[in-house]
Amino acid sequence: MRTIRNGLVLALGITMTALGATACSGGGDQQTPAAAGPNEHVDLTLATFTEFGYEALIPEYERLHPNIKITHRKTGQGGPYHEDLVTKLAAGSGLADVTALEEGHLSDFLDKGSKFNDLSKIGPADASPDRWLPWKYEAAKTKDGKLIGYGTDIGPLAMCYRKDMFKAAGLPDDPEAVKPLFATWDSYFAAGADFVKKSNGKAWFDSAAQNFNAMVNQLPQGYIGNDDKLAVESNQGIKDAWTKVTDAVAKGESAKLTAFSNEWNTGFKQGAFATKVCPAWMLGVIKEQAGPENAGKWAVTAAFPGGGGNWGGSYLTVPTQSKHPKEAAELAAWLTAPEQQIKAFQAKGTFPSQVKALSDPALLSKTDDYFGGTKVGELFAEQAKKVQKPQYKGPGDGQIQENASSPALQAVEQGKSAADGWNQMVEAAKKITR
Template structure:
């Protein structure tokens, strides 16, 4: 989630064309939509994002292409406060930008408020068709009644990162192709970790919650069922993931670090763990936190336990509060076009969600010197294609991950029994979904 990522890459986009007199809204009933501006009429648009979307150079480019458009970019540093403010302004019915970003971890909190967003499938430009995006990215922004409230920007396809020097010291293979069998499944991953911890007395991974979150996101159903009711206690997949992760903690595989804490940041420099669940944006975190002294010690491989997965990414929405929805949607569509997604990737590392962008030579040729010259563009494009249909995330899903699951797993790492911590997680989840 973007709030957890603490200021790293994720982005999104939206589109609209000429608007009819009315647009169907997901909340029931019709909504009068403002008319489009006259040709060359001056239009002021606001764009609200958080952390890094890579739009700094794109905004002036769009203004040059559209001399009658002036864009004010409201950029905030933290995703958590940003989304709290967005929900508040949705309820108040005023104060929102013409184009507002929503991170995938918070998408579930706005999908049930479809009446407050324009349906982009009805008002968007003709070239912003569903096949523009990876299908799972496009479909995730649909309300239950089929309304499209957001156009996808970046994604966070999952791979695995590991310390080559620590693997070598433990007698493990270090070549990215040779290590793939270790990451073939969660069973093989945790089995390798148990052997590693027993042999070296060092941690295999950084945090139980980081692995658990990735495992839960791979399931057909997560914390919330399609009926928007808590499915935690009846979800066998979550129970199995819990057992595997907590067993690994008991075997000494976890470094017991809270993700994005100062101690976790320092852990990269100190070699506190040997492997890391690695969405595309994590490479930037590792480089920043591990520092130049650890260049070429970290490697990334095109493998992930259980096949594939996604962690991160955003959407651009056009709230019905906008007085210029047509122009707002056109801006969002342009920002999320393949050409602009590649530029954002080159600027900030935001990995594209558009099918055409994933075959762009500028993306596929991208390498990362810090990771031994790994062909990261090609690698993550391959991983992105392994993701299947999106898991439904009902209201409160992201809050359960952050405020129920993660604290409970931290309690296990501090000595609480897995059974008691499970009950802690369930009770916290119930409070969130009341």
């Protein structure tokens, strides 16, 4: 479970621009070093952030490969971790043999393909495309078809809600009965307006930015077009999403909380909002922040406005800095095999992206008493299959989400007009991509 999805600061854009110039002058992929002999000792480093569920898997791999010793560099926060990767990538040294990238930051590395090995060429044969959900596999490809990462976990989206608050407002509260409320974004916001009226002004959702981000991620094209140019003003889908979210804010549907802030955390415990955009890893956040006293009050249903979506997940890459790329690719492939991903899921709740893992009895039988005994493994496996092709995310996409759209929506929640908030987002996005 990883709860920090976007951590790059605006200043990172400057560093990435400089890195782009360095990468472009590299003259293509570096020559791959020869593989080690069968009995030759190999030291590998593995860099991850927050929780991947690899603590028990690393010694298992070492037992299976006595000549390999793995040093695991694990950091706590995704934002600083990715900033450090940019510095090391530009310096040409310091990266781990196997380096994790979070999907929210992937766009800032995909155009630096010369800095990563093509796993479709150096990886083992069993790490074939059909191991993964198609959209997960395709998202890690560069424009010229180079595969820079093996998919680890994903964050298929469902909707979480407070059963007690629904019931008090006269709304259906059974997980099946509420599905029509969450069928489309129009039905979702209409139900929210109804809830606000019936509950004497209680908020329907936590944050405008959380909903807006999910809506934008469902579009065929996001903030950056396929030509790597800013597409905010030309993308009608983004404009429509902005209008719907800000209209809901005007109707009092938002609790006006900044995601992952102390106030947001407290909001779960105090019942500050009735619904929550809910990727698979969010269940752990809700349990931690709402606390045992709210067990059974929260529910999750296999429905999401617009069908499906994904928020979160990572990839394992092998930078060209590695002196042992073949061995590193074999480690990355083993860690992302269905069998290991089931073990990681059982250890830390990281939801697997592998097709075989999604039908594993250990996943499908997983229930959660906090959410009324719901079969959450089966539920999120169903939601994962609803996601279609990946949205192209060009350089700066994650920074626009964090440093342009989210602050602008927070400004609207604090009283700025929707039109002025839109202009704020557009201007901030232009500065990021300049």
